[in-house]
Amino acid sequence: MSLPHAILTALLEKPSSGLELTRRFDRSIGYFWSATHQQIYRELGKLEEAGQIRALRSAEPARGGKKEYEVLPAGRAELAEWVGRSEEPKPIRDALLLRLRAAAVAGPDAVAGIEKELGRHLALHEAQLAEYLDMERRQFGPDQDSEADRLRYLVLRGGIELERFWTGWLTEALATLRTR
Amino acid sequence: MSLPHAILTALLEKPSSGLELTRRFDRSIGYFWSATHQQIYRELGKLEEAGQIRALRSAEPARGGKKEYEVLPAGRAELAEWVGRSEEPKPIRDALLLRLRAAAVAGPDAVAGIEKELGRHLALHEAQLAEYLDMERRQFGPDQDSEADRLRYLVLRGGIELERFWTGWLTEALATLRTR
DNA sequence: AAGCCCATGTAAGCTGTTACATGATTCA
DNA sequence: TGAATCATGTAACAGCTTACATGGGCTT
Numbered sequence: 001m002s003l004p005h006a007i008l009t010a011l012l013e014k015p016s017s018g019l020e021l022t023r024r025f026d027r028s029i030g031y032f033w034s035a036t037h038q039q040i041y042r043e044l045g046k047l048e049e050a051g052q053i054r055a056l057r058s059a060e061p062a063r064g065g066k067k068e069y070e071v072l073p074a075g076r077a078e079l080a081e082w083v084g085r086s087e088e089p090k091p092i093r094d095a096l097l098l099r100l101r102a103a104a105v106a107g108p109d110a111v112a113g114i115e116k117e118l119g120r121h122l123a124l125h126e127a128q129l130a131e132y133l134d135m136e137r138r139q140f141g142p143d144q145d146s147e148a149d150r151l152r153y154l155v156l157r158g159g160i161e162l163e164r165f166w167t168g169w170l171t172e173a174l175a176t177l178r179t180r
Numbered sequence: 181m182s183l184p185h186a187i188l189t190a191l192l193e194k195p196s197s198g199l200e201l202t203r204r205f206d207r208s209i210g211y212f213w214s215a216t217h218q219q220i221y222r223e224l225g226k227l228e229e230a231g232q233i234r235a236l237r238s239a240e241p242a243r244g245g246k247k248e249y250e251v252l253p254a255g256r257a258e259l260a261e262w263v264g265r266s267e268e269p270k271p272i273r274d275a276l277l278l279r280l281r282a283a284a285v286a287g288p289d290a291v292a293g294i295e296k297e298l299g300r301h302l303a304l305h306e307a308q309l310a311e312y313l314d315m316e317r318r319q320f321g322p323d324q325d326s327e328a329d330r331l332r333y334l335v336l337r338g339g340i341e342l343e344r345f346w347t348g349w350l351t352e353a354l355a356t357l358r359t360r
Numbered sequence: 361a362a363g364c365c366c367a368t369g370t371a372a373g374c375t376g377t378t379a380c381a382t383g384a385t386t387c388a
Numbered sequence: 389t390g391a392a393t394c395a396t397g398t399a400a401c402a403g404c405t406t407a408c409a410t411g412g413g414c415t416t
Contacts, residue, residue, distance in 0.1 A: 002275050003403080005282055012285040019367055033278045034271030039404070041369060066367065080286040083279050084293025089301055091214030092342075095182050095270070097335050098213045099263050102185060104331040105192040106260040111327065113264025121269055147291065151284035154353050155277050162272075165345040169338050176334055183375080199395050219376065221397060246395065 003043055004052075006033040008071055008079045011053060015070040018044055031159055044069060052078055096121060100173070115177050122170040129163035132156060183223050184232075186213040188251055188259045191233060195250040198224055211339055224249060232258055276301060280353070295357050302350040309343035312336060 022037040052075030202217040232255030
C-alpha cells in the first residue's frame with residue numbers, strides 16, 4: 001500500500017502530469033519505489049476520486065491532453081499520517097540468492113551458467129553505485145542545513161551502502177566460484 | 181516466476197509435504213524467498229499437473245492426509261535450466277526509504293514518528309544478523325570441501341552482509357536524526 | 361502523407377495476501 | 389467430549405506486469 005504515498009510525495013515535491021511522474025519514477029523516486037506508467041495513471045485516478053489530489057487546467061480533452069496534478073490538504077494529511085505508521089519489514093525475495101541455493105542442488109553444470117549472471121549483475125550494481133556517488137558529489141555539499149536536505153541525503157546514503165553491499169558480495173561470490 | 185523453482189530446490193534438498201515445506205519457508209529458504217502455505221499448496225498442484233513433481237503414498241484421503249512430494253526428472257531439468265537463465269534484477273521497493281523521503285516533504289511533525297520506526301527495524305535486523313552469525317558458526321567450519329557447501333555458505337554470507345548493511349545504515353540514520 | 365514521439369489510458373493475466381473452511385489427530 | 393493442533397485446501401481480492409489502444413502534435 002505504498003504506491004499512493006510515493007505519488008503523493010512526488011507531487012508534493014513538484015506538481016506533475018502522469019508522464020512526468022513516470023519519468024521521475026524512472027529516476028529519483030524509482031530508485032527505492034518503482035512503478036510503471038499504467039500503475040501511476042490508475043493510482044492518480046483513485047487519488048483524485050478520494051479527494052487527495054486535484055487536476056489543474058481541468059477541462060483538457062480526455063485523450064492526448066496533459067493533466068497536471070497537485071496535492072490537496074487531505075492528501076498531505078494522509079501522507080503525514082502514513083509516515084509515522086508502523087509496518088513490518090517485507091520478507092526478502094531475491095532471485096539471485098535463490099539461484100545460488102538452487103545451483104547447489106542442481107549439479108555442477110548449473111554452476112558454470114550462474115557465474116556469467118553474477119558478473120552481469122556486478123556490472124549493473126557498479127554502474128548504479130557510480131551514479132549514486134555522482135549524485136552525492138553534485139547534490140550534497142559538506143553541510144546540510146535544512147532538515148529536509150538531511151533526510152534526502154540519508155536516503156541517498158542508503159542507496160549507496162546498499163549498492164556497496166551488492167558489489168562487495170558479488171565480488172566475493174565470483175572469487176569463490178573461480179577458485180574451485 | 182521463482183516460486184516454483186524455490187519449491188523444486190526445497191524438494192530436491194528433501195522430499196516434503198506441503199506443511200513441511202511451509203515450515204522450511206519460514207526458516208532457511210524463506211530467508212531469501214518467502215511464501216505462505218496458500219501459495220505453496222497452489223504451486224504444488226501446478227507442479228504436479230506439469231509432471232515436475234509427484235506425490236508419494238499416493239492414495240491418502242484428500243482432506244487431512246499428509247502428502248509427500250518428490251521431484252521428477254522433468255522438474256530437475258527445469259530447475260537446472262532456470263539456474264543458468266539470465267534475468268534483470270528486480271527494481272527495489274523499500275517502504276522505509278520511501279518513508280524517509282516522504283518525511284522530508286511532510287513536515288517536521290512526521291520526523292518524530294519515524295524515529296521510533298527506525299529503531300524498531302534496527303532491533304529486528306540486529307536479531308536477524310545474530311541468527312545468521314549463529315548459523316555460520318554452527319553449520320560452516322573453516323573449510324568447505326564440497327561445491328554445494330561452498331554455494332550454501334555464499335548464500336549465508338549474502339544474508340549476513342545484507343543485515344550488516346541494514347544495521348549500519350539504520351544506526352547512521354538514527355544518529356543523524358537525533359543530532360538535529 | 362508517413363512516421364515518430366508525446367500523453368493517457370484499457371484489458372488480461374499472474375503473483376501475493378487475507379480470510380475462511382474442512383477433516384484428522386492428540387491430549388486434557 | 390471438547391479444545392487445540394495438524395494438514396490441506398478455497399475464495400476473494402489487491403497489486404504488479406505485459407500487451408495493446410487511442411489521439412494529438414511535430415518533423416521530413
